Amino acid sequence: ASLLHRLVPALGQAPQDEDEDEDKAPSCELIPSVEALRAMPRMSAIARIITHQTENWDGSGTPGGLAHDNIPLESRILALVTEFQNRVNELRTKEKMRDREQTLSQALSECQAQANTRFDPKLSEALGLLVMGMQQGMSLETSQPKISAGMWLLDNEQPTVNH
Numbered sequence: 001a002s003l004l005h006r007l008v009p010a011l012g013q014a015p016q017d018e019d020e021d022e023d024k025a026p027s028c029e030l031i032p033s034v035e036a037l038r039a040m041p042r043m044s045a046i047a048r049i050i051t052h053q054t055e056n057w058d059g060s061g062t063p064g065g066l067a068h069d070n071i072p073l074e075s076r077i078l079a080l081v082t083e084f085q086n087r088v089n090e091l092r093t094k095e096k097m098r099d100r101e102q103t104l105s106q107a108l109s110e111c112q113a114q115a116n117t118r119f120d121p122k123l124s125e126a127l128g129l130l131v132m133g134m135q136q137g138m139s140l141e142t143s144q145p146k147i148s149a150g151m152w153l154l155d156n157e158q159p160t161v162n163h
Contacts, residue, residue, distance in 0.1 A: 049074040053082070056118045068120075076120045080127060083119075084111050101135045 052066060052075035059067030087107035091097040097106070108131045115124035134140075 048072060049078060051075075053078045055079070057115075057120050058117045061118075071120075076123055080111060080119045080123050083114075084108070084127060087111065104131050104135055 049072055051063065052072050055061035055064060055066045055071040055075060057068060057071070057076070059065055061071075084107050087110050088103055091103045091106055097103045108128060111119060111127060112124045115121040
């Protein structure tokens with residue numbers, strides 16, 4: 001989901017109408033790029049994560065107006081980490097911040113200021129611990145997926161050989 005999270009348009013969409021029947025399940029706006037993922041059985045969970053990354057902890061987000069633990073955990077994590085990463089990049093490029101520790105602290109404080117409204121407060125605390133570790137020299141290694149690992153997207157069934 002983190003590799004595909006940019007499929008969803010930028011934040012700032014209006015939440016669903018509050019006049020809708022509260023007993024109904026929230027209806028989510030169809031995003032063509034995410035709907036393409038839903039068509040692939042193995043990608044439907046990722047499509048759900050990506051769809052709800054723009055939900056806010058307080059329920060003011062989109063597309064479903066979900067709040068608190070009704071937002072998938074993975075979506076909450078993705079939203080927070082994406083915002084943190086964006087802020088770090090903006091501070092480094094636009095504001096020419098050179099000090100790594102100061103950049104991380106500034107981005108963290110901006111994300112934590114949105115805890116309880118936009119972000120899950122427990123995840124904001126966990127991000128704080130992660131940033132503290134990074135400031136003390138911890139590094140996070142990432143591995144890029146191999147192109148061949150995605151071949152199952154093209155062919156969902158194994159060919160059978162009849163003799």
